[in-house]
Every structure is written in C-alpha cells, then in structure tokens.
Amino acid sequence: MGIRERLSGNEAAATAMKQINPDVVAAFPITPSTEIPQYFSTFVDNGQVDTEFVAVESEHSAMSACIGAEAAGARAMTATSANGLSFMWEMIYIASSMRLPIVMSLVNRAVSGPLNIHNDHSDAMGVRDAGWIMLFSETNQEAYDNLLMAHRIAENENVLLPLMVCQDGFITSHSIENIELLEDAKVKEFVGQYHPKHYLLNKKEPIAMGPMDLQAFLFEHKYQQAEAMCNAKQVILDVAKDFEKLTGRKYGLFEEYKLDDADIAIVCMNSTAGTTKVVVDSLREKGIKAGLLKLRVFRPFPAEEIAKALANVKAVAVLDKADSLNGVGGALFTDVTSGMQVNGVTVPTSSYIYGIGGRDTTTKEIESVYKDLMEDSKKGKIGNPYRYLGLRK
Amino acid sequence: MNDIIEIRWHGRGGQGAKTASLLLADAAFNTGKYIQGFPEYGPERMGAPITAYNRISSSPIRIHSNIYEPDYVVVVDDTLLESVDVTAGLKSEGAIVINTTKDGNELKKLLKGYAGKIYTIDARKVSMETLGKYFPNTPMLAAIVKVSGIMNEADFIKDMEGSFKHKFAKKPEVIDGNMKAIEMALKEVKEIK
Numbered sequence: 001m002g003i004r005e006r007l008s009g010n011e012a013a014a015t016a017m018k019q020i021n022p023d024v025v026a027a028f029p030i031t032p033s034t035e036i037p038q039y040f041s042t043f044v045d046n047g048q049v050d051t052e053f054v055a056v057e058s059e060h061s062a063m064s065a066c067i068g069a070e071a072a073g074a075r076a077m078t079a080t081s082a083n084g085l086s087f088m089w090e091m092i093y094i095a096s097s098m099r100l101p102i103v104m105s106l107v108n109r110a111v112s113g114p115l116n117i118h119n120d121h122s123d124a125m126g127v128r129d130a131g132w133i134m135l136f137s138e139t140n141q142e143a144y145d146n147l148l149m150a151h152r153i154a155e156n157e158n159v160l161l162p163l164m165v166c167q168d169g170f171i172t173s174h175s176i177e178n179i180e181l182l183e184d185a186k187v188k189e190f191v192g193q194y195h196p197k198h199y200l201l202n203k204k205e206p207i208a209m210g211p212m213d214l215q216a217f218l219f220e221h222k223y224q225q226a227e228a229m230c231n232a233k234q235v236i237l238d239v240a241k242d243f244e245k246l247t248g249r250k251y252g253l254f255e256e257y258k259l260d261d262a263d264i265a266i267v268c269m270n271s272t273a274g275t276t277k278v279v280v281d282s283l284r285e286k287g288i289k290a291g292l293l294k295l296r297v298f299r300p301f302p303a304e305e306i307a308k309a310l311a312n313v314k315a316v317a318v319l320d321k322a323d324s325l326n327g328v329g330g331a332l333f334t335d336v337t338s339g340m341q342v343n344g345v346t347v348p349t350s351s352y353i354y355g356i357g358g359r360d361t362t363t364k365e366i367e368s369v370y371k372d373l374m375e376d377s378k379k380g381k382i383g384n385p386y387r388y389l390g391l392r393k
Numbered sequence: 394m395n396d397i398i399e400i401r402w403h404g405r406g407g408q409g410a411k412t413a414s415l416l417l418a419d420a421a422f423n424t425g426k427y428i429q430g431f432p433e434y435g436p437e438r439m440g441a442p443i444t445a446y447n448r449i450s451s452s453p454i455r456i457h458s459n460i461y462e463p464d465y466v467v468v469v470d471d472t473l474l475e476s477v478d479v480t481a482g483l484k485s486e487g488a489i490v491i492n493t494t495k496d497g498n499e500l501k502k503l504l505k506g507y508a509g510k511i512y513t514i515d516a517r518k519v520s521m522e523t524l525g526k527y528f529p530n531t532p533m534l535a536a537i538v539k540v541s542g543i544m545n546e547a548d549f550i551k552d553m554e555g556s557f558k559h560k561f562a563k564k565p566e567v568i569d570g571n572m573k574a575i576e577m578a579l580k581e582v583k584e585i586k
Contacts (some may be wrong), residue, residue, distance in 0.1 A: 006422040117434070171457050175431035176418045178453070274455035362458045
C-alpha cells in the first residue's frame with residue numbers, strides 16, 4: 001500500500017523527480033511549470049537529493065545542459081511549458097537524434113501569441129515529429145506514475161529516446177488532489193541505476209557524439225530513430241506491467257473506458273478524459289452506449305491498436321486541444337483517422353477543436369459532442385467533420 | 394457524483410481566498426475525503442477579483458472543469474457583491490457565506506433574490522481581535538466548515554492546529570492568533586433570517 005497524499009500536479013512531478021534523484025536537472029522557470037524546478041531546487045538545498053541542479057539562463061540552455069549531461073553518461077531531467085519548449089526546439093531535435101534518454105515534464109500551455117498562460121496542447125503538438133516519446137496524463141497521479149516509468153522506457157537499449165510526460169497546465173498542475181505515492185526505496189529499486197552503454201566520459205571507449213551527418217548516413221540514422229520509436233511500444237507495455245505489479249495501477253497505450261460495447265466514442269488526452277468519464281457514466285445511466293478512448297501514448301502512435309479499439313463503434317469524435325490551423329482538424333484527429341483508414345476501419349469520425357488557451361471544457365460541452373455523435377451514428381454519415389467545441393460565434 | 398460537495402470562493406487578490414480553498418482541501422483530505430482545491434488564474438494583481446474552487450467527495454473525483462452550480466459560495470470581500478454575480482448557478486438548497494457587516498435587507502437586495510440560505514460573518518472584526526491584522530481567509534475558512542458541515546468542529550480545530558504548526562513553522566507567534574480566529578469565527582457566523 002502506498003502513501004496517501006494530496007499534491008498538485010506540479011508537486012507530484014517534483015516529488016517523482018525527487019524520488020528518481022537524477023544526476024542532473026537543468027531548468028528555467030516558465031508558467032505553469034515553474035513550481036517543478038522551484039520545488040526541486042528546495043530538495044537540492046535541503047540535501048534530499050544529490051542532483052546537480054543547473055539554474056540556466058534560458059530553456060535553450062536547459063536542454064543543452066541536459067544533452068551535455070546525458071552525453072557524458074549522466075541521467076538528466078528538465079521541466080518546461082509552451083514558449084519554453086519553443087525556445088528549446090532546436091535542442092529537442094538534437095537530443096533525440098543523439099539518442100539521449102532525457103526525461104522532461106511538460107506542463108501543457110498555449111504557445112503565444114497572443115500571450116496566454118493557460119492550458120492547451122499546442123506546445124506538445126509542435127514537437128510531435130521531433131522523435132520524443134510522448135506520454136499524456138489525466139491526473140496528478142498519472143503525471144507522477146508516468147515519470148516513474150519514464151527512465152525505464154527511455155533508457156531501454158532498444159529505445160534510447162528522450163521522453164516527455166505531459167499534463168494540463170493549471171487544470172492538473174495547480175489543482176490539489178489526492179494521490180498515492182510510492183515509498184522512496186521502492187521508486188529507487190523500480191527506476192534502477194543508469195548504466196549507458198556508450199558515453200563521453202568513458203575513457204576506455206573514446207567516442208564522438210553529434211558529429212556532422214550528411215547524405216551518406218543521416219537517412220539511415222533517422223530510420224533508426226523511427227525503428228526505436230516502434231520498439232518503444234512494447235517496452236512501454238512491459239514497464240507498465242512491472243509498474244502494475246508494484247502499485248496495482250494498470251497502464252496501457254491508452255485507456256478504454258466503457259468502450260467494449262460502445263456505439264459512440266470520444267478520443268481525447270489529459271484532464272478532459274476525466275470530465276468525459278463523468279459524462280459517459282451519466283449517459284450510460286440513460287441507456288446510451290457512450291465510451292471513451294483516452295490516449296496515454298501519443299508517440300509512438302498506436303495506430304493499429306486504436307483502429308482495433310474503435311472498429312465496432314458507429315461514430316467517433318476526436319478532441320484536439322490544439323488546432324493545426326490547416327483547415328482539416330487537429331493532429332490527433334489526423335493520426336487517428338489515418339490509423340483507422342490504413343487498418344481498414346471505416347467509422348464516421350469528426351474533429352473537435354476545443355479548450356484553446358484555457359477555455360474551460362464542461363460536462364455539458366462533452367454531452368453535446370455525444371449528442372452530435374448520436375445524430376451521426378443514426379444517419380451513418382456526417383456533415384462537416386471539422387467542428388469546434390466551446391467556441392463563441 | 395451526487396455526493397460531491399462543490400464550493401466556489403470569491404475574493405480579491407491578496408486576501409487569501411486561494412490559500413483558504415487549499416486549507417479547506419487539506420482539512421477535508423485529513424478526514425479521509427477525496428478533494429480538489431484549485432484557483433482560476435487570471436491576471437494576478439492585488440485587489441483584482443479572483444475565484445477559487447473546492448470539490449469534496451467520499452469517492453474519487455474525475456471531473457476537471459470549473460464549478461458552475463456550486464452547493465456553497467464564500468464571499469471573502471463584500472465589495473464584490475456589486476460587481477460579480479456571486480450567486481450565479483448557486484443551488485437554492487445551498488448557501489452563501491459572506492464576510493460583511495451589511496444587514497439582511499441590504500444583502501438580499503444585492504443578491505437579487507437568491508432563495509437559499511445566507512450566512513454572514515464580520516471577518517474583519519474576528520481577524521483584528523485575534524490576529525491584530527486583517528486576514529479574512531482564516532475566519533472565512535472556519536465559517537464555511539461550520540455552514541457546510543463537511544466535518545465536525547472538533548476534528549476541524551484539531552486538524553487546523555496541525556496545519557498551522559506546519560505552515561507557520563518559522564512564525565510560531567501567529568499560530569495562537571489563527572487558532573483563536575478559527576474558534577471565534579465558528580461562533581460568529583450567523584444565518585440571516
């Protein structure tokens with residue numbers, strides 16, 4: 001039995017980092033993730049961790065310091081949000097192409113402009129092709145659990161990719177909620193020591209890292225990153241199995257909530273999934289077969305598994321908390337529909353852009369999506385699939 | 394779902410409404426409940442209207458949206474009554490607790506015919522007498538605990554003593570005053586008939 005606590009999502013992330021006790025943390029404060037390095041720096045000051053904390057002058061430097069540390073053979077972590085991630089962007093690609101299993105806590109916030117400090121997923125969606133494993137978290141508990149599993153996934157020799165754990169800015173990062181923590185010793189044992197196979201400070205094996213890579217090999221190296229991403233899927237499941245043995249908490253690539261016999265389904269990520277579960281329950285009481293697919297693993301994208309899980313529903317709505325501004329739906333919608341198409345699943349599916357810039361998403365709005373889906377499933381076809389939820393017109 | 398108690402706090406930046414909501418979450422957590430305590434962040438300036446929320450339940454809370462139909466509303470600053478629709482969505486079987494010295498008739502007019510129970514407390518008086526300074530959040534916390542009955546008073550007092558000892562570890566001189574504020578507020582909060 002774990003430790004019953006109440007923590008905000010940021011406190012939960014900082015606590016996970018404390019228990020992981022990485023070699024290096026380099027971070028620069030930015031709302032709403034500021035508290036993570038803030039709390040962590042107090043752990044350093046109090047001697048609760050023996051981490052080298054690098055208070056850098058920018059996010060570009062935060063990621064650069066993590067890259068340097070990991071290349072040297074250390075375990076490095078960071079935290080950021082929105083424009084902080086934007087400022088890291090150049091180094092985000094360097095981290096993944098150098099196959100450095102850095103772990104980041106990304107507290108999702110709208111990327112400016114205009115300036116907005118509130119939640120949406122535009123920051124995460126901006127780096128979806130950067131070669132990072134991306135896990136999403138409904139609650140403070142999931143943000144904590146995902147971080148505890150992160151290094152085991154990222155550092156696996158068949159993976160060796162950086163990993164980010166996302167949670168919704170303010171909605172979970174600043175809400176105090178119940179959480180079950182693991183004892184420090186159990187975390188230490190579960191996460192294990194980091195023994196990289198190749199690293200710069202190994203005098204027995206002098207190597208170069210991150211050199212120029214032109215026509216002769218870059219293509220192959222990019223293929224290897226894609227291959228590692230494919231490998232990550234099984235590793236994520238294996239680590240989740242071990243985690244379940246330890247905690248009783250079950251994680252997969254996604255959570256199917258009353259999806260088995262569902263006629264209509266919503267696909268979404270992070271905190272909105274909780275609100276959706278409440279709506280699913282109330283619709284079920286009325287005899288409406290509503291279900292939810294809550295995606296946890298966005299990269300690698302479990303296309304085949306999602307297609308299979310949605311194969312028997314009559315209408316699907318994919319909720320994107322970031323607009324691709326391409327006129328044809330958000331990134332999650334594109335990935336889900338592409339996955340269904342490729343795997344021979346034909347279900348009327350529509351895109352809902354919602355919650356942009358912290359616009360609150362209510363149970364009433366989620367209900368309205370299911371109502372739309374009931375109409376769609378009755379007709380067996382949809383009108384305009386590119387929809388907006390909670391938009392004032 | 395039905396056993397969730399939802400509370401909305403209205404205050405002004407700097408008065409501690411957010412802290413009060415977090416303390417209430419703490420206190421309820423310590424009685425074994427599932428809790429949420431979260432502020433609605435806006436432009437954070439001293440004196441600007443702010444909103445904070447609590448959900449308290451005996452089963453896990455999954456909803457993650459603001460609260461639109463609260464069971465209880467706490468108004469930490471009565472100047473908000475004129476500018477903010479504090480009873481918006483407030484259930485008529487619920488109650489509103491206001492820090493004010495205004496009389497019943499005046500309040501009823503300001504609350505535009507709200508049909509539920511109205512409680513008042515002079516948190517300024519309580520705070521000045523017990524702390525010597527104006528910190529309305531501690532009295533308002535005690536007032537909402539009393540009005541909502543989410544925990545019994547003895548448990549609440551005991552729990553707050555523990556919280557204050559932890560929170561004010563570096564300022565132990567304010568613990569006594571805060572405890573007195575709680576005890577006094579529990580007695581001072583009154584329903585308007």
